[in-house]
Amino acid sequence: MSEFTMAQALNEALRSKLSKDDRVLVLGEDIGKLGGVFRVTDGLQDQFGEERVFDTPLAESGILGVSMGLAMYGYKPIAEIQFDGFVYPSFNQIVSHVAKHRYRSRGSAGIPLVVRIPFAGAIGAAEHHSESPEAYFAHTAGLKVVVPSTPLDAFDLLTQSIDDPDPVIFLEPKSRYWAKQSGEFGAGTLPIGKARVLREGDACTLISYGAMVTRCLETAEAAAEDGVEVGVVDLRSLVPLDIETVADAVAQTGRAIVVHEAPLTAGFGAEVAAQLMERVFLSLEAPVIRVTGYDTPYPPAKAEEYYLPTVDRILGAIDKVLAY
Amino acid sequence: MSEFTMAQALNEALRSKLSKDDRVLVLGEDIGKLGGVFRVTDGLQDQFGEERVFDTPLAESGILGVSMGLAMYGYKPIAEIQFDGFVYPSFNQIVSHVAKHRYRSRGSAGIPLVVRIPFAGAIGAAEHHSESPEAYFAHTAGLKVVVPSTPLDAFDLLTQSIDDPDPVIFLEPKSRYWAKQSGEFGAGTLPIGKARVLREGDACTLISYGAMVTRCLETAEAAAEDGVEVGVVDLRSLVPLDIETVADAVAQTGRAIVVHEAPLTAGFGAEVAAQLMERVFLSLEAPVIRVTGYDTPYPPAKAEEYYLPTVDRILGAIDKVLAY
Amino acid sequence: MKMLRLITPDGQLDTSAAEALDLKDKDFIELFRLMLLTRRADVESTALQRQGELAVYPPLLGQEAAQIGSAYALKEEDFVFPSYRELGVALVRGIDLVDYLHFYRGTWHGGHYDPIKQRFGMIAVPIATQLPHAVGYAMGAKLDGNSLVTVAYFGDGATSQGDFHEACNFAAVFGAGVVFFCENNQWAISVPFAKQSSAPIYKKASAYGFEGVQVDGNDVLACYLATRRAAEHARAGNGPTLIEAVTYRMGPHSTADDAGRYQPKEEIEKWRALDPIDRYRKYLTEAGILDDALNSSIEEECDELAAHIRKGIVGAPPPPQDDLFRWVFADMTPHLERQKKELMEEAESHE
Amino acid sequence: MKMLRLITPDGQLDTSAAEALDLKDKDFIELFRLMLLTRRADVESTALQRQGELAVYPPLLGQEAAQIGSAYALKEEDFVFPSYRELGVALVRGIDLVDYLHFYRGTWHGGHYDPIKQRFGMIAVPIATQLPHAVGYAMGAKLDGNSLVTVAYFGDGATSQGDFHEACNFAAVFGAGVVFFCENNQWAISVPFAKQSSAPIYKKASAYGFEGVQVDGNDVLACYLATRRAAEHARAGNGPTLIEAVTYRMGPHSTADDAGRYQPKEEIEKWRALDPIDRYRKYLTEAGILDDALNSSIEEECDELAAHIRKGIVGAPPPPQDDLFRWVFADMTPHLERQKKELMEEAESHE
């Protein structure tokens, strides 16, 4: 029973998959000798060689395009995009081809491809290094969108994503890379598409994913000190979305708050709110509200604390729905 | 008082702007001699010359990138993307630069740029020619997203978009290009950011934009024949969103349905539904529901009628909210 | 560098250069047969669109030599990544053109053939996006110790896209066995090549450190030879080659286009004199390889192919509604099951 | 083609070639002064990051000649589109480096200078995205009958991006007055140029039909001359030029990098002997242009600059909260007004 960080858990998942399945490849910018800017691929090139773990030229559309070709040949490429803000050059390949290929080929040519993207903010990074693009991908039919919030889940979800026959956008909350957890790798059995109730609570339900799950748990702690018990649900994957689990939780509390870092407008929180309204309308005591980043570009490092949902903002939202 | 199509109205708006303001430029693929594949730029190169109305090489990232440079110099470029499905190569330039430039320059270098995109389906086109990418842009802070539904509004909104100091994604519902209307150009005074109530109705409110507005009006007609009066609101712009007008209408009916062609998940309908819940929760008699494209790639021409919201599907939704 | 040409526009063969071909008479005839079948299928497809049986169709009229010559140089295991104008290549790859044309009828986005089995990718409409796929597939083959070659087909306009550049660069860096086959038909819809780029296409290969060759795209033998050499080069593990086939788009960009607005009549006339089939027929006839009997048996085959296409396309049914949901994911999600149910119920309610 | 070099690594001037420079002594001195100021500011910035006063910083150590030589060749009306490593160019353009460094402190994304007034664009982090901006700006100038020139700075890795290709192609097709100045420092983070591309960078210009030149990037005079020629070429309406300045990244990619994992010590040592400042100092001293008095006055200036940077950066306040909303649009939307109100109220509630 050892302790490890999320970065180590992801590294371990890649390592075990590379050793078990020789069709698995890892490619991207600086993922070889350097081991990736977050060291998630550390040591993999040494162990598996430059043919299976290799650096590419600096071109994301090319990375996604050749990954698609590799997948068509029969490999399982795991492409790393160095940071969230650098996935956009590959948007055309992802939306126009990767997401649609199984569909247009009437099932004969699915693209088993994992796109790993360190995402979101709160690490004091420079511009373009703190984006939350999940809604762009969730809105794109044919993609699965997976977001772990803990080291153990990171291992399980990445393993499952690599096994998945379809393309998976795998978003790694970079502010959680160094978060530690102890437990057994692969002990988890919860598949992609199942949300996890992390905390029960009768007053209201907090729904989130990625780094904000931790914020929600901290908030729940703080609320508990004031005698308010709020539940916390970790979505784990946005597509497929486990709305049943979320709706069951909210049906009991009658109050829900969705929390994410991405801007509010047309963010994924809107989808969760809309689906909850459709499913548990009559159980709702208050509108489902959202605590999110503002509708501005992600701000500079010195201002990100204003932008990100804080425990206080979430507590404020809880007061609001309870007072409703 | 003459009659004209939406394509003619757009052409007229471009023509009048080109003649009034010599900083206005029109560029894109095949917009010169050919006049654009939909003839929206027909005759403009003849009238204003190859320097102000010019074809570019076949590269959308280049088109947006040079348009941004032209805007920085002091021009007002109007870039055409030939079809919705071909805007993705320029996504990085739009999201990483065009949308953020005013912000990052602390207001000193806004980008007055209009990106015209014929969008959405229902014209029996080939793959990649019927996409509805509006949610991608609405979720991107710093962009305005404008969608006309009638020829007169197309003239007004395009004129206002060209006058706007900020980048505007101007989505032209291609299935409406040939729709005729008669009236006076420029008589309209409703600015970007104001929705229009096209029909009053006490039973329920249909909310849409672009080509689906017409579907909603047809549906309202059909419902009226059964004695059910439903209102119809045309959003006209998604960003800024005139939620006040929408909320006022829904507050009266207590029932709302959002209709769009784009896929359901994380589509703009979710945003409208979520904001309505926040604003008029206590007036809602039923959940705000969405009638949209399915969460699949846009289907082949022979199947698009299954995919697109039909009068029947919207009528079904009306029955549902009324029966709630 | 001078353009590779084996047959002059008036049908004279450069016999010394032609030695490199080492083709048998049956190959010479097969190339002719395939060009004729292609032209007939192409004309038939245009006709079908005019009759409303296809949603749209992009004719390849005038580009038969480029497509047939290049495709004929490939082995069965090789993999082709086409754009949207490669009906001729599809024919050579043994694809039932009815399955291919279902893309243009709007029956299904990928048509009705299996791209993996047929080793002919699905039509790629977004310009130049298929190039990196060809590179990745070739990288996979190399990694797997497989000597197959991939060929990416694209137009002159496609060379302006970033994906063209990134694909060429990846191919060079990874020594991928790719043949980049550009059909320079002089136009990108209404934009002439002069406004597309300021350098000849074959020269662009030097930016990546591999060879670029220019061939007479209306000379089927030159297209064959250049492609075979590039394929051998790739098969031997020597990496990519860029081939610029200089040809001409005799028809409109597509049936939806109004080329009269921009394409000069004189230019079309000039190129009509360079027709790839006429010159090759002249050569074959004078060389005594082609006689009337053969000619008419090929004509018969063309009629049969046209009839086959017509039969398969005219009135072909739309896809069943549930096809909309079947292949979004390998396993349908509960969410899509719900949407499918919704559509099916609504459909029934109006039957 | 042979690399342009005017001063050998051991400080010998190629006098005949140098005639083309026609620079006065004060220019020779100014180039030296600017390189020294740049190096000091660069070292100071790295130190400030180590002390937690900057979020991150990408040193340009070793690239001073490339940046100063090229920037010194520009006129005030010219417009520079930098990447993120051009502190030296910013200095030449007269930007207060405190304003520049606020980008790296994380005070504001564009730093605190006005890019339009300063004719120096904002730092562009997404690789190669600034190149088409430089092209568009130059297209605008041409359209406006303005003879100004734009210069895009970028690295060797940037040449792999589609935007590099599209920008070069647009520039050629529209005859835009752009100088594409590539600082080939041999590395793109951990990827050496050999894995980035299989052709020398200057050769890539031939793919677009304009000239590409290779210069010794550690020779400030060669960088000056090549850039001045390219700028004159552009000013005369003859379009773009690609300049490859062959230099070396003596430091890590950025202060967040661990270059020890991949950058060979020997390689660094080899290049240390080619240091751009040492060789130029040697030349100036031997030529009698530089004496101790001058040397120490420049040293003094360097100290002042370092102190100025320190004073401006250390403990600089974060932006006020409402700055988050001020510049999203020219006129704040009601929606953003609401979000601003929400933030301000919440802020107050915790004061």
Ligand SMILES: Cc1ncc(C[n+]2csc(CCOP(=O)(O)OP(=O)(O)O)c2C)c(N)n1
């Ligand atoms: C990314 C993208 N942009 C625009 C289009 C619209 N379009 C379809 S074909 C075409 C011209 C292509 O010209 P070329 O590459 O020369 O091929 P050709 O059609 O001549 O065979 C254009 C602009 C597209 N399909 N994809």
Ligand SMILES: Cc1ncc(C[n+]2csc(CCOP(=O)(O)OP(=O)(O)O)c2C)c(N)n1
């Ligand atoms: C589109 C994009 N992808 C990835 C990155 C991450 N990144 C920042 S700098 C860099 C290397 C750039 O190398 P080069 O172009 O040679 O410039 P240098 O840093 O050497 O000056 C990378 C990969 C980025 N900034 N933008």
Ligand SMILES: [Mg+2]
């Ligand atoms: Mg062409």
Ligand SMILES: [Mg+2]
């Ligand atoms: Mg570099």
